Amino acid sequence: MARQQTEVRDLQEGSYxxxxxxxxxxxxYSTAKPGKHGSAKAxxxxxxxxxxxxxxxxxxxxxKVWVPIVDRKQGQVINIDGSDMQVMDLETYxxxxxxxxxxxDPSPDDEIEYxxxxxxxxxx
Amino acid sequence: MFPGAAADRNVADYVLLxxxxxxxxxxxPGTRFGPDRIRQHARTxxxxxxxxxxxxxxxxxxxxxxxxxxxxAAEYIGxxxxxxxDVRDDGALGIPIGGEHTVSLAGVRAFDPDxxxxxxAHLDLRSEYDGNPMSHATITRQxxxxxxxxxxxxxxxxxxxxxERASENDVTVIxxxxxxxxxxxxxxxxxxxxxxxxxxxxxPVSTSDLDLDSDSDSDSDSNSDLNLNFxxxxxxxxxxxxxxxxxxxxxxxxPGTGTMEPFGLMPREMHDxxxxxxxxxxxxxxxxxxxxxxxxxAALAGKLLRAFVYEHAARSE
Numbered sequence: 001m002a003r004q005q006t007e008v009r010d011l012q013e014g015s016y017x018x019x020x021x022x023x024x025x026x027x028x029y030s031t032a033k034p035g036k037h038g039s040a041k042a043x044x045x046x047x048x049x050x051x052x053x054x055x056x057x058x059x060x061x062x063x064k065v066w067v068p069i070v071d072r073k074q075g076q077v078i079n080i081d082g083s084d085m086q087v088m089d090l091e092t093y094x095x096x097x098x099x100x101x102x103x104x105d106p107s108p109d110d111e112i113e114y115x116x117x118x119x120x121x122x123x124x
Numbered sequence: 125m126f127p128g129a130a131a132d133r134n135v136a137d138y139v140l141l142x143x144x145x146x147x148x149x150x151x152x153p154g155t156r157f158g159p160d161r162i163r164q165h166a167r168t169x170x171x172x173x174x175x176x177x178x179x180x181x182x183x184x185x186x187x188x189x190x191x192x193x194x195x196x197a198a199e200y201i202g203x204x205x206x207x208x209x210d211v212r213d214d215g216a217l218g219i220p221i222g223g224e225h226t227v228s229l230a231g232v233r234a235f236d237p238d239x240x241x242x243x244x245a246h247l248d249l250r251s252e253y254d255g256n257p258m259s260h261a262t263i264t265r266q267x268x269x270x271x272x273x274x275x276x277x278x279x280x281x282x283x284x285x286x287x288e289r290a291s292e293n294d295v296t297v298i299x300x301x302x303x304x305x306x307x308x309x310x311x312x313x314x315x316x317x318x319x320x321x322x323x324x325x326x327x328p329v330s331t332s333d334l335d336l337d338s339d340s341d342s343d344s345d346s347n348s349d350l351n352l353n354f355x356x357x358x359x360x361x362x363x364x365x366x367x368x369x370x371x372x373x374x375x376x377x378x379p380g381t382g383t384m385e386p387f388g389l390m391p392r393e394m395h396d397x398x399x400x401x402x403x404x405x406x407x408x409x410x411x412x413x414x415x416x417x418x419x420x421x422a423a424l425a426g427k428l429l430r431a432f433v434y435e436h437a438a439r440s441e
Contacts, residue, residue, distance in 0.1 A: 032203045033194035043206045056210045 002069040002118060008042045009061035016068050019055040022048050023068035023117050031061060050120045070117045072124070077110040087112065098123065126163045126221075126426075128171055128180035129187035137183065137440075138433055139211045142190030143204055143223035143230070146414075147197050148259040149382045154414030158422070159190050159221040161380070162410070165419040166426035173430070175399070176438040180430055183437045186216075193223070197258045201230045208234035217436070219429065222411025224382065225260040228367045232267045235407035238362025240267040240274045243372035243394055245385035247282030247297070249289040260382070260412070263367075268294060271365065273358055277397055278303055278372040278389040296354070303393050306354075311400045313356045318403060318439060365407035368398065368428050370421045378424050380417030391424050395431055402432045403439030 003018060011017055013029050024046030034040040039060040046055055049070060059065070078095060079086040085106055088095045098114070100106060101123050115122045126140050133139065142159030149155055171179045191204055204220065208231055211218035218234065220227050225248065232240060242248070242264060253261035264274050273294040280300055282290065290297050298306045371381040374388035402408070410425045 028206065030199075030203050030206060032191060032200075035192045035194070038192065043203060043210070045206065045210075054213060056206075056213070058207060058210070 002071075003066045004069065005064050006067050007061065008044065008059050008063045008065055009040075011042070011044060011065070011067075016049065016070050017044060017046060018066040018068055019044070019046050019057055022053075022055065023050070023070055023120075024048050024055055049115060049117065050122050068117050070115050073114055073116055075112050075114055077106045077108055077112060079108060080106060087114070096121070125189075126185070126187040126429075127166050127169065128183075129185040130181065131184045131186045133186045133188065134214075135184060136186035136216050137437070138185040139216050139218045140185065140187045140429075141204070141207060141211075141218060141220050142188075143193065143220045143227040143411075144190055145193040145197060145200060145223040145227050147193070147195050147224070148226060148253070148256055148261075149224050149414075150253065150259075150261070151383045152414060152416050153382065154380075154416050155222055155224045155382060155412060156193065157415040158223055158411070158413035158425075161415050161419070161422040162221055162413055162426045162429070163187075165422040166430070169427065169430060173434040175431075176434045178434050178438055180433065183433055184216075185433060197226055201226065201233075201258070204230035205233045217406070217408070219432075220409040220411070221425075221429070222409065222413065225263045225367070225369050225411045226258060228263050228409050228411055229266050231367070231407050231409045232270050232365055235363065235365055237271050237365035237407055238273075239359055239364045240264065240271040240367065241277065241359070241364055241401060242267075242274065242367045242369060243277050243389070243397060244367070244369040245278060245280055245371045245388055246369070246383065247276055247279050247286040247290055248369075249282060249286040249295070264295075265289070267365075267367075272362070275359070277306070278394075280387055281385050300387060300389055303389060303397070307393065307396045307400060309354075309356075310359075310397070313360065314400045314404065317360055359401075360404055363406040364401065364404050366398065366401050366405045366432070367408075368394065368410040368425070369412045370410065370425050371412050373421075373424060378413075378417070378421035380414050380419070380421030381412050382414060391427075394424070394428060398428050398431050399435045402435035405432070405436060408432050408436075 026046045028045035032041045043058045074090040075087040144156040146156035208218040248264040253259040275296045277298045375384035
C-alpha cells in the first residue's frame with residue numbers, strides 16, 4: 001500500500017491525506033482549543049487529487065490518519081489518439097494511456113509531469 | 125443529546141451544533157451553559173407535532189454535541205464556520221445553538237444567505253462594542269457583510285448610530301407592536317408561494333414567477349395597511365437565514381438571557397414567525413440562552429428550534 005500513517009496534528013495545508021479512502025490535498029487546516037478535558041480537534045478540508053471533489057473531516061489531533069504517497073513523475077508523450085494520449089514514464093519506460101486534460105494541447109515528444117497514486121494519474 | 129436528535133451524522137438532514145461561546149456578553153453572562161440548558165429543557169416536549177403530523181425523531185436530526193469555546197472569538201467563529209460548511213456540503217442544514225449571538229456569524233458565513241432575518245430585541249448594528257468588533261452587539265452589522273439585507277423582527281432598542289444605520293435601505297425593522305400583522309402577511313405570502321410551487325426550501329422559488337405584490341390586497345386575511353412598501357420578493361426570492369435571539373421575547377417569558385429588554389415579543393408571535401419562515405430558510409440558529417432563570421428561555425428556545433425543524437421538514441418533503 002502506497003500510504004503511511006501519521007497523526008492529524010502532523011498534517012498541514014498543501015500536504016496529502018486520505019479522506020474517505022481517497023487521496024486528497026489539504027487546502028484548509030484549523031484547530032479548536034481543547035479546554036481542560038478532551039483533546040484538541042482539527043478540521044481538515046481537502047480536495048481529491050484526481051477527482052477534484054471537496055472532502056473534509058474533524059477529528060482529535062492525536063487521531064491516526066493515512067497519508068497517501070503520491071509520486072510526481074516525468075513522462076513523454078508518445079502518441080495522440082483523439083482525447084487520449086500514450087505516455088511513457090521516463091524512469092521505468094512503462095507506457096500507458098492518459099486522458100488529455102482540458103486546455104492541454106500536447107504533441108508527440110512533449111515532456112510532461114504527472115502525479116501517480118496506485119493506478120490513478122493526473123497531468124500537472 | 126437534544127431529545128430525538130439521534131440520526132447518524134452521515135445520513136442526517138439537520139445537524140445541531142452547540143456553540144457555547146460566552147466571551148463578549150456584556151451584562152449577565154452564562155451563554156456557555158445555553159446549549160446544554162436547551163437540551164435539558166427540551167426533554168419534556170412531545171415527539172409528535174400536531175401542526176405538521178411529523179415526529180421529530182423521524183426527521184433525521186443529529187446532535188453533534190458542543191464545539192468547546194475558547195476566548196479567541198474570531199478564531200472560534202472561523203472553526204465553527206468550517207464545521208457548518210462541512211454540514212452544508214453534505215447536503216444538510218447545520219443549526220448552531222448558542223452561545224452568544226456572535227456565533228450566528230459562523231452560520232451566516234457558511235450558508236451565505238441573501239437575507240438575514242433576526243428575532244431580536246436589539247438592532248445589533250454597532251460597528252463595535254467596548255472597542256470589540258467581534259461582539260454579540262455587532263452581529264446584524266456583520267451579517268450585512270454577507271447578506272444583501274437584514275430584517276430585524278421585534279427590535280426595540282439601539283444606539284443613535286444604530287437607528288441611523290437601520291434607516292438605510294438594506295435594513296428593515298419590524299417593531300414589536302407590528303409583528304403580529306407583519307407575520308399575518310408573511311403567512312399569506314408564504315402560503316401563496318408554497319401552494320403555487322411546493323419546492324424544497326433549499327431551492328427557493330424565483331420571484332420573477334410569483335408577482336408577489338400585485339394582488340396582495342385580494343387576500344382577505346392579509347393586512348394591507350402594514351408595510352405596503354415591504355419587499356416580500358426579497359424575502360422569498362433568495363436564501364434566507366433566520367436567527368432567533370431569545371431576548372427578542374419579553375423578559376417575562378425568557379429572563380435567562382444576557383441583556384433583557386422589556387416590551388418584547390410574546391412567545392406565540394415568535395413561534396408564528398418561525399413557522400411561517402422556516403420553509404423558505406437555508407440557515408437557522410437559536411442563541412443567547414443562559415442559565416439565569418428557571419428554564420423559561422431554554423424551553424422557549426428549544427421549542428422554537430423544534431418548530432423550525434418540523435416546518436422546514438414538512439415543506440421539504
